[in-house]
Amino acid sequence: xxxxxxxxxxxxxxxxxxxxxxxxxxxxxxxxxxxxxxxxxxxxxxxxxxxxxxxxxxxx
Amino acid sequence: xxxxxxxxxxxxxxxxxxxxxxxxxxxxxxxxxxxxxxxxxxxxxxxxxxxxxxxxxxxxxxxxxxxxxxxxxxxxxxxxxxxxxxxxxxxxxxxxxxxxxxxxxxxxxxxxxxxxxxxxxxxxxxxxxxxxxxxxxxxxxxxxxxxxxxxxxxxxxxxxxxxxxxxxxxxxxxxxxxxxxxxxxxxxxxxxxxxxxxxxxxxxxxxxxxxxxxxxxxxxxxxxxxxxxxxxxxxxxxxxxxxxxxxxxxxxxxxxxxxxxxxxxxxxxxxxxxxxxxxxxxxxxxxxxxxxxxxxxxxxxxxxxxxxxxxxxxxxxxxxxxxxxxxxxxxxxxxxxxxxxxxxxxxxxxxxxxxxxxxxxxxxxxxxxxxxxxxxxxxxxxxxxxxxxxxxxxxxxxxxxxxxxxxxxxxxxxxxxxxxxxxxxxxxxxxxxxxxxxxxxxxxx
Numbered sequence: 001x002x003x004x005x006x007x008x009x010x011x012x013x014x015x016x017x018x019x020x021x022x023x024x025x026x027x028x029x030x031x032x033x034x035x036x037x038x039x040x041x042x043x044x045x046x047x048x049x050x051x052x053x054x055x056x057x058x059x060x
Numbered sequence: 061x062x063x064x065x066x067x068x069x070x071x072x073x074x075x076x077x078x079x080x081x082x083x084x085x086x087x088x089x090x091x092x093x094x095x096x097x098x099x100x101x102x103x104x105x106x107x108x109x110x111x112x113x114x115x116x117x118x119x120x121x122x123x124x125x126x127x128x129x130x131x132x133x134x135x136x137x138x139x140x141x142x143x144x145x146x147x148x149x150x151x152x153x154x155x156x157x158x159x160x161x162x163x164x165x166x167x168x169x170x171x172x173x174x175x176x177x178x179x180x181x182x183x184x185x186x187x188x189x190x191x192x193x194x195x196x197x198x199x200x201x202x203x204x205x206x207x208x209x210x211x212x213x214x215x216x217x218x219x220x221x222x223x224x225x226x227x228x229x230x231x232x233x234x235x236x237x238x239x240x241x242x243x244x245x246x247x248x249x250x251x252x253x254x255x256x257x258x259x260x261x262x263x264x265x266x267x268x269x270x271x272x273x274x275x276x277x278x279x280x281x282x283x284x285x286x287x288x289x290x291x292x293x294x295x296x297x298x299x300x301x302x303x304x305x306x307x308x309x310x311x312x313x314x315x316x317x318x319x320x321x322x323x324x325x326x327x328x329x330x331x332x333x334x335x336x337x338x339x340x341x342x343x344x345x346x347x348x349x350x351x352x353x354x355x356x357x358x359x360x361x362x363x364x365x366x367x368x369x370x371x372x373x374x375x376x377x378x379x380x381x382x383x384x385x386x387x388x389x390x391x392x393x394x395x396x397x398x399x400x401x402x403x404x405x406x407x408x409x410x411x412x413x414x415x416x417x418x419x420x421x422x423x424x425x426x427x428x429x430x431x432x433x434x435x436x437x438x439x440x441x442x443x444x445x446x447x448x449x450x451x452x453x454x455x456x457x458x459x460x461x462x463x464x465x466x467x468x469x470x471x472x473x474x475x476x477x478x479x480x481x482x483x484x485x486x487x488x489x490x491x492x493x494x495x496x497x498x499x500x501x502x503x504x505x
Binding site: 025026028029032033035036037039040041043044048052053054055 | 109111112113114115117131133134135137182183184186191193195213215219
């Protein structure tokens with residue numbers, strides 16, 4: 001097998017990096033809304049319950 | 061109609077002293093609002109709520125062939141947004157609907173920078189059933205700078221991340237933009253020429269503004285450049301106090317020249333016209349747009365207060381109590397009674413010009429306050445374009461606690477033909493058919 005310079009990754013590593021990248025994108029994609037909600041929950045002094053935070057419908 | 065989440069963002073900008081009109085992105089906002097307004101498609105319902113002091117949420121359902129929905133949340137650590145936000149029952153229609161953008165000259169746009177706090181806004185919106193995510197973070201770094209990150213994430217398609225670094229010093233507004241889409245890099249600048257009270261105007265009271273902006277783009281991956289430049293002039297009629305805006309923009313690469321003229325002809329009507337011309341293809345287009353506001357019952361209390369005000373001419377004695385008023389000889393008034401004679405002389409000398417300034421200023425301010433206090437109930441918008449042969453009609457109004465907008469776009473071009481081939485297959489049967497129709501309902505607490 002020909003000599004490969006150190007900056008050229010093997011196919012296996014490339015696949016692994018792509019997998020990690022895809023996984024982190026999926027986590028960020030589905031985790032963004034819960035993260036925004038968590039920020040709101042954590043910075044509100046009286047810590048509202050989850051339902052009132054999640055519900056877009058106006059509470060009475 | 062401005063979405064609730066957009067309103068939260070604008071309130072955040074107002075609260076943190078960010079002037080959105082002083083940006084190249086919004087340099088043509090007035091004519092865009094009047095000519096290219098959005099027509100809702102299908103039936104759309106939006107329910108918005110402020111769930112806690114710092115979080116806002118919106119739930120949207122739309123029925124456009126299939127049922128779609130979206131859920132949006134905003135978190136901000138900026139306090140005091142409730143001064144700028146109101147529920148759909150209490151909001152004024154002129155605040156909920158996009159129309160003529162009143163440009164405040166930078167030297168009049170005062171914002172206290174002493175108590176500046178670094179604040180941020182986090183926004184997320186998930187669309188169903190496609191589960192596409194819109195994410196945005198706005199971070200105010202210092203009184204002049206803000207960082208905006210926007211992301212459109214989709215698991216099925218390519219995701220796009222765009223970063224904006226914006227620096228607004230009042231006189232200049234600069235933006236550096238980088239986007240992952242084709243490796244796009246951009247730079248936008250807007251420069252205001254009238255930075256002081258009287259530079260171009262002979263009058264001491266100067267309410268006009270002249271701005272020149274430019275943008276440059278370069279796609280790193282496809283090595284394609286783009287640029288454009290725009291000049292904007294806004295002023296008020298000295299007699300009536302009515303504002304008008306003129307813009308002239310030029311795209312040197314495509315040879316496209318576009319000029320617009322928008323004027324608020326009365327407190328309840330705005331007219332805008334736009335002429336596009338292409339230097340290479342010699343194609344042109346003329347567009348017209350207007351909006352007409354209908355007001356309900358006026359607030360009697362406000363009216364009475366207005367009529368009770370005495371219409372007295374300005375005098376130096378009266379103005380001496382207000383150091384904010386920009387009198388040239390204000391420093392002479394400090395102290396001794398010896399200066400009384402000098403003051404009297406000055407009063408005689410400057411009385412006509414002072415009277416003129418006061419007249420001009422009170423005209424403009426009265427007009428602006430009448431607009432702010434007007435109780436509009438509905439607005440009709442019409443826009444047409446001679447080349448596209450279309451007519452857009454939109455009605456926006458308040459009914460009980462709902463903000464409603466309903467509109468249609470009529471056109472006589474065939475609907476299933478792509479835009480490029482409209483010229484060839486022109487079927488000028490003269491009948492306008494609805495290409496789009498929609499109703500949008502908004503409710504917010």
